[in-house]
Amino acid sequence: MTITDIQNALREKVRVIAKEKLSVEPDHIASEIPPKTELGDLAFPIAFELAKLIKQQTGEKQNPRAIAEELKNGISEFDFVDRVEIAGPGYLNVFYDRTGFLLDENSAETGANEPGTKVCVEHTSVNPNKAAHIGHVRNAVLGDTFIRILKADGKEVETQYYIDNTGVQVADVAVGFMFIHNMNLDDIKALDKELTESDKKFDFYCWDLYAQVGRAYQENEELKEKRAEVLHLIEEGDNPTADLADFVATRNVECIVETMERFGVRYDLLPRESEILHLKFWEKAFGQMKELGVIHYETEGKNAGCWVMPFAEHSGTDDHESDKILVRSNGTVTYTGKDIAYQMWKLGILGMDFFYKRFHRYADGKEIWVTTENADEAESGFPAFGGGETIYNVIDTRQSYPQEIVKKGVAAIDPEKGEKASVHLSYEMVALSPAAAEELGFELSEEDKGRTFIEMSGRKGLGVKADDLLDRMEIKALAEVESRHPDSDEAEKKHIAHQIAVGALRYFLLKFTRNTVIVFDFKEALSFEGETGCFCQYSAVRVNKIFQKLAERDESVAEIKAALTDREKVAEIFGSEAGSDIWSMLILAARLDETIHNAAAVNEPAILAKYTFNLAKAFNLFYHNHKILPEPDAVKRAVLISVAEKVRDSLTRSLNTLGIEVPEKM
RNA sequence: GCUCCCGUAGCUCAGUUGGAUAGAGCAACAGCCUUCUAAGCUGUGGGUCGCACGUUCGAGUCGUGCCGGGGGCACCA
Numbered sequence: 001m002t003i004t005d006i007q008n009a010l011r012e013k014v015r016v017i018a019k020e021k022l023s024v025e026p027d028h029i030a031s032e033i034p035p036k037t038e039l040g041d042l043a044f045p046i047a048f049e050l051a052k053l054i055k056q057q058t059g060e061k062q063n064p065r066a067i068a069e070e071l072k073n074g075i076s077e078f079d080f081v082d083r084v085e086i087a088g089p090g091y092l093n094v095f096y097d098r099t100g101f102l103l104d105e106n107s108a109e110t111g112a113n114e115p116g117t118k119v120c121v122e123h124t125s126v127n128p129n130k131a132a133h134i135g136h137v138r139n140a141v142l143g144d145t146f147i148r149i150l151k152a153d154g155k156e157v158e159t160q161y162y163i164d165n166t167g168v169q170v171a172d173v174a175v176g177f178m179f180i181h182n183m184n185l186d187d188i189k190a191l192d193k194e195l196t197e198s199d200k201k202f203d204f205y206c207w208d209l210y211a212q213v214g215r216a217y218q219e220n221e222e223l224k225e226k227r228a229e230v231l232h233l234i235e236e237g238d239n240p241t242a243d244l245a246d247f248v249a250t251r252n253v254e255c256i257v258e259t260m261e262r263f264g265v266r267y268d269l270l271p272r273e274s275e276i277l278h279l280k281f282w283e284k285a286f287g288q289m290k291e292l293g294v295i296h297y298e299t300e301g302k303n304a305g306c307w308v309m310p311f312a313e314h315s316g317t318d319d320h321e322s323d324k325i326l327v328r329s330n331g332t333v334t335y336t337g338k339d340i341a342y343q344m345w346k347l348g349i350l351g352m353d354f355f356y357k358r359f360h361r362y363a364d365g366k367e368i369w370v371t372t373e374n375a376d377e378a379e380s381g382f383p384a385f386g387g388g389e390t391i392y393n394v395i396d397t398r399q400s401y402p403q404e405i406v407k408k409g410v411a412a413i414d415p416e417k418g419e420k421a422s423v424h425l426s427y428e429m430v431a432l433s434p435a436a437a438e439e440l441g442f443e444l445s446e447e448d449k450g451r452t453f454i455e456m457s458g459r460k461g462l463g464v465k466a467d468d469l470l471d472r473m474e475i476k477a478l479a480e481v482e483s484r485h486p487d488s489d490e491a492e493k494k495h496i497a498h499q500i501a502v503g504a505l506r507y508f509l510l511k512f513t514r515n516t517v518i519v520f521d522f523k524e525a526l527s528f529e530g531e532t533g534c535f536c537q538y539s540a541v542r543v544n545k546i547f548q549k550l551a552e553r554d555e556s557v558a559e560i561k562a563a564l565t566d567r568e569k570v571a572e573i574f575g576s577e578a579g580s581d582i583w584s585m586l587i588l589a590a591r592l593d594e595t596i597h598n599a600a601a602v603n604e605p606a607i608l609a610k611y612t613f614n615l616a617k618a619f620n621l622f623y624h625n626h627k628i629l630p631e632p633d634a635v636k637r638a639v640l641i642s643v644a645e646k647v648r649d650s651l652t653r654s655l656n657t658l659g660i661e662v663p664e665k666m
Numbered sequence: 667g668c669u670c671c672c673g674u675a676g677c678u679c680a681g682u683u684g685g686a687u688a689g690a691g692c693a694a695c696a697g698c699c700u701u702c703u704a705a706g707c708u709g710u711g712g713g714u715c716g717c718a719c720g721u722u723c724g725a726g727u728c729g730u731g732c733c734g735g736g737g738g739c740a741c742c743a
Binding site for chain 2: 027028030032033034035036039043045048049051052064087088089090091125127164167168169302303305306324325327328329330332334335336339395396397398399400401402428429431452453480484500511512513515516517519521523524527528529530531532534535537538539541542543545546548549550598602606607610613614617620621623624625627628629630644665666
């Protein structure tokens with residue numbers, strides 16, 4: 001019986017007693033984990049509410065403590081309950097049977113999940129015109145971790161990285177290549193080869209070029225006009241400019257996929273915007289919306305010639321219309337329009353499909369697929385893509401407004417699915433502290449210096465590039481590993497340094513809740529002490545070491561645990577002075593699945609990050625207070641090792657769910 | 667103007683659908699390595715939870731108003 005089963009059984013019992021004995025049915029049976037172990041393992045502050053309900057129904061005034069007494073008797077019947085206490089004005093504190101719990105945990109089967117429903121998660125979706133910066137990594141790590149959480153919670157998940165290969169940003173870089181550097185496709189290919197040979201990255205080159213184009217636009221109006229032409233040619237496709245842009249976008253995606261792989265982030269499918277257009281996905285969605293009358297054509301006013309969707313929730317002003325343009329007067333489709341079609345496809349309600357081909361093969365053989373409009377290019381052997389029961393879109397909170405429109409558009413066509421099934425997993429940006437911006441070599445205006453943070457900007461070339469930061473972390477971690485394990489071989493040291501660097505960065509990005517702006521600070525991000533990924537890894541390495549030692553000494557864990565059959569002695573240990581300590585450790589480790597479920601339910605990976613840190617912290621204390629291997633008493637040693645085993649399992653799984661590996665040694 | 671988010675220790679942040687004495691990390695100071703790894707552990711100091719009113723047995727959490735900071739309201743995404 002898992003801890004979740006226990007809680008559900010207790011909650012259900014409380015509900016039944018309330019109904020049968022007290023004739024009241026509260027909407028929700030609240031329960032909480034008491035602030036201290038001495039106050040029990042689960043508490044119901046329900047008596048107050050029941051007293052109120054009884055008073056409302058009958059006018060009879062009941063003492064909450066008397067109600068708690070009534071509940072206590074029923075709950076005490078369970079085998080897994082050791083005792084129930086009534087505390088304060090009417091808290092019902094339940095204490096689990098510690099011995100039974102430990103033995104049960106030891107025999108419990110882990111995770112026999114039924115095949116769950118399929119969901120799609122879109123994340124990363126960096127514009128394919130430059131290298132990824134730390135803000136993009138927040139998106140990717142958030143999405144990737146959420147996916148791991150959903151999978152751990154029993155869902156089948158498909159990961160998509162949407163490629164906006166026909167947008168303005170790609171056009172900007174194409175303009176740079178074509179009109180600033182006067183390069184054609186062959187020149188760019190030659191440049192790419194040259195860069196690769198000198199160990200430089202194409203996306204880094206584009207990063208600088210994009211910033212250069214941004215500056216050039218300010219002083220060169222002609223160039224800006226070129227952008228519109230280039231954008232139009234890219235959207236149209238099948239011309240030299242479109243081919244050039246396609247090469248640039250594809251190379252950038254390759255680079256970004258490579259970068260994200262370093263962070264442990266992977267994808268299943270790369271749906272491309274060009275296919276949404278050329279395979280007429282948009283036209284189909286457009287037709288349906290026209291038919292349903294959710295959009296209309298403006299014949300006059302400032303939006304004359306556009307197809308717009310009214311958006312009544314936002315009131316219009318003189319400066320701003322409340323309508324959202326989906327089709328521009330020149331006939332091109334806005335991103336919002338294209339996203340409606342894309343989301344419909346993701347939900348499996350569009351009734352059309354892409355062609356697919358292989359894009360990339362990871363070292364372990366896993367493949368990424370990409371969409372194609374060309375039936376001749378299409379490859380077979382791909383898994384069934386799209387058709388998610390729920391779709392999660394990991395997108396910056398600054399896009400909340402367009403996301404609302406997209407949702408509304410989808411809901412207009414399919415009311416049943418649209419409203420609930422499309423979830424905007426929003427998160428705040430990663431910004432730079434003024435100090436960090438200066439550290440990157442940017443000159444700040446007086447106004448900027450006074451700001452609490454400075455927004456990163458691809459257009460200005462202002463940002464911490466993902467690869468640069470990870471490189472820096474790996475160098476720092478390697479120095480630490482060198483000093484601790486000078487005799488290990490180079491490859492192993494590098495591997496450990498990499499694991500530590502990724503752990504530190506992922507944890508750093510995950511410990512903040514989604515709606516907190518992360519003001520990036522080098523010192524804090526590069527730290528290996530305190531609340532960091534490294535701290536959690538270190539704790540896991542420690543617990544692993546105990547079992548390594550046992551193996552070295554040819555001691556069998558199963559044989560050691562045989563001593564647990566002496567239930568009386570086990571109960572005595574839990575009842576001793578150290579007993580509560582040991583029990584706290586065990587029950588905290590047992591709360592992983594509950595925590596994962598909670599994190600999935602409220603779409604908040606930070607909950608799991610915090611839990612992991614608390615678990616690691618608790619184990620460090622446990623480790624300090626109880627000498628496990630030298631413990632002379634066989635039964636106590638068995639108890640300590642069983643608890644350590646549970647911690648090892650939970651901490652490893654918890655870290656893996658955060659995408660953080662546990663190094664062999666640290 | 668409209669709208670969303672934030673305001674909790676010197677700094678950076680947690681705080682479950684309203685529950686018990688508001689917690690971490692960093693920074694500061696004082697301790698702990700013949701032991702299963704000190705990237706660790708222990709202790710000390712540090713709070714009008716922005717302000718006010720309200721709802722409630724109970725408010726950091728919910729409501730209203732105000733103050734302060736940020737985002738959004740493009741024929742960009």
